[in-house]
Structure formats: C-alpha cells, structure tokens
Amino acid sequence: MTNGKIVAIPRIRNDGRSNLRQILAGLDQPAVLQGFIDDWQALSSWTPGFFAERYGDRDILIETSSQSPIPTDPAAYLGARRYETALLGDTIHGMQSRGCDHGAYITYAAIYATNPELKNDIAPLHELHGFPCWMPSGLRRRLTLRPGFWLGPAGISSPMHFDRHENLNVQIYGRKRWVLFSPRHSADVYYRQSETLPVIFSPIDMTQPDLRKFPRLASAPRHDFVLEAGEILYLPPGWWHFVESLSDSINVNYWWWSPAAFRTVCRVEWVSFWRSMMRRLWRHSSKEEADKPTSMPL
Numbered sequence: 001m002t003n004g005k006i007v008a009i010p011r012i013r014n015d016g017r018s019n020l021r022q023i024l025a026g027l028d029q030p031a032v033l034q035g036f037i038d039d040w041q042a043l044s045s046w047t048p049g050f051f052a053e054r055y056g057d058r059d060i061l062i063e064t065s066s067q068s069p070i071p072t073d074p075a076a077y078l079g080a081r082r083y084e085t086a087l088l089g090d091t092i093h094g095m096q097s098r099g100c101d102h103g104a105y106i107t108y109a110a111i112y113a114t115n116p117e118l119k120n121d122i123a124p125l126h127e128l129h130g131f132p133c134w135m136p137s138g139l140r141r142r143l144t145l146r147p148g149f150w151l152g153p154a155g156i157s158s159p160m161h162f163d164r165h166e167n168l169n170v171q172i173y174g175r176k177r178w179v180l181f182s183p184r185h186s187a188d189v190y191y192r193q194s195e196t197l198p199v200i201f202s203p204i205d206m207t208q209p210d211l212r213k214f215p216r217l218a219s220a221p222r223h224d225f226v227l228e229a230g231e232i233l234y235l236p237p238g239w240w241h242f243v244e245s246l247s248d249s250i251n252v253n254y255w256w257w258s259p260a261a262f263r264t265v266c267r268v269e270w271v272s273f274w275r276s277m278m279r280r281l282w283r284h285s286s287k288e289e290a291d292k293p294t295s296m297p298l
C-alpha cells in the first residue's frame with residue numbers, strides 16, 4: 001500500500017497466569033490476544049454455512065449500498081450506505097456466490113436478541129477495563145453495549161475511522177487485515193480535513209490511498225496485521241482502523257465505556273460543536289456578503 005513504518009502489534013499469549021481482565025488493566029495500546037477463547041463453541045461450529053442452514057429463515061439487518069461496487073472512498077461509501085432487512089440465508093448465499101458484488105455486509109448485528117441460544121457459543125468479554133472494581137456491577141453492566149455480530153465476504157472493507165468505545169474484536173471464522181494508527185497520528189490520516197465527513201472518519205480511501213493528496217500518510221507509523229480465527233484484538237478508544245476481509249469472515253465484537261472512552265467522546269463532541277459553530281458563522285457571514293449591494297449607490 002504505502003511505505004510507512006509498520007510497527008509490529010504486541011501479541012500476548014495466554015500463559016495461564018493472568019486472566020484477560022488483568023492483562024487489559026496493564027494495556028494502553030492495541031494488542032492481539034491469543035489463546036483466551038479456545039474453549040468457545042463458536043470457534044468450532046460457526047461458519048457462514050452453519051448460519052445459512054440453521055438460521056437461514058431469520059431476518060437480519062444488513063448494510064448495503066446504493067452503488068455497485070460498494071465505494072471504498074469514505075465520503076462516497078457513507079453517501080451510498082443503506083440498511084435493510086433481509087433473510088440471513090439469502091444474504092449468505094448471495095455472498096457465497098457473488099462475494100463483494102452482492103453488496104451486503106452484516107455489521108454489528110443484534111443476532112443474539114432474536115436467537116439467544118447463540119450466546120451459549122461465546123462468552124461476554126465486557127466490563128473488563130478502566131473502571132475500579134468497587135464500582136457496582138449493575139452500573140458496570142449499564143456501561144457495556146450489546147455484543148455485535150459481523151459476517152461478510154472476502155474483499156469487503158470498512159473505511160478508516162475511530163470509535164469512542166473500548167473494543168474487543170474477536171475473529172471467529174476466516175481472517176481480516178487491520179491497519180491501525182494511533183490517535184497521536186490523527187493529523188497524518190487527515191483528521192478534520194473534510195468538512196463533509198462525520199468527525200470520526202478519515203477522508204483517505206485506504207484501498208488505494210492517494211499519496212499526492214495525502215502525503216503525510218506515507219510516513220505515518222502503523223500496525224498492519226492479520227487477525228486470525230481464535231484471536232482477539234484489543235482496540236482502545238480513538239485508535240484509527242481500516243479493516244479488510246481477506247476471506248469470508250465472522251467476528252464478534254464487544255464495546256464498552258471507560259474513562260478513556262468518555263474522554264474520546266468529549267473530544268469528538270468538542271470538534272463537532274466547534275465545526276458547527278464555524279459553519280454557522282460562515283453561513284452568517286456569507287449571508288451578509290450576499291445581502292450587501294453589489295455596487296454602491298451613486
């Protein structure tokens with residue numbers, strides 16, 4: 001892609017001495033965690049075929065696009081993005097026969113609400129990091145979001161953005177490439193350079209980055225790695241990520257709030273507020289311009 005400095009992502013193997021909570025407590029950067037979910041039933045049974053066969057007649061919310069192929073440029077991608085309900089079986093068969101051209105990606109779907117037995121195949125990894133252990137467990141639960149289910153074909157991608165929450169993203173089936181940039185390098189991914197994109201999106205199309213337009217990207221340090229089935233990615237709030245499926249793929253992800261997540265929200269809200277003030281001021285001053293007589297009366 002580009003010749004920026006690739007920094008190896010830390011890989012932490014379960015040695016049986018520390019649990020996931022203890023490991024996360026010492027982490028303030030992304031890491032790939034290995035060997036923590038070997039006993040999950042999902043790892044041995046979840047495949048696209050499993051869902052097509054057992055859950056094919058169930059409705060699922062899919063992300064699709066008004067354009068084909070789905071644009072990879074972030075502004076075009078967001079402009080064309082649509083959500084619709086479809087049968088899980090039809091969606092998977094479409095992905096299997098047409099890949100990306102089917103134009104469907106199941107993203108952060110609430111599959112466990114309608115099919116609660118699926119929760120037995122995974123385990124909640126929430127409430128893990130950031131808050132003191134004396135905090136009441138009810139409050140902690142309120143600070144966790146529902147787990148998300150992701151299923152997509154090889155070649156589908158998510159444009160570069162950051163999220164406000166803590167994130168554990170678990171690869172259940174297939175493989176995905178992740179490219180991460182630290183929030184300290186936001187300027188290198190041209191944060192706030194596009195007035196039209198939501199604050200959390202970079203304007204760079206990471207599938208074919210235009211280095212003449214975005215030259216700083218070329219030298220920005222990044223993690224660029226593949227997440228394999230059975231591995232967990234810990235992604236702290238505010239970290240930029242571009243994600244590309246290298247095969248048909250299934251993921252589960254867990255988002256939760258922490259003090260760092262709240263700080264990221266404040267930053268996003270501040271930038272959004274500032275941006276909308278500037279827009280208003282700009283509109284106001286251009287209105288004044290427009291109201292001005294174009295030539296002075298004689």
Ligand SMILES: O=C(O)CCC(=O)C(=O)O
Pocket residue numbers: 150157158163167169176241243244251253
């Ligand atoms: O897997 C993907 O396509 C995107 C995942 C993502 O953005 C996330 O887990 O925050």
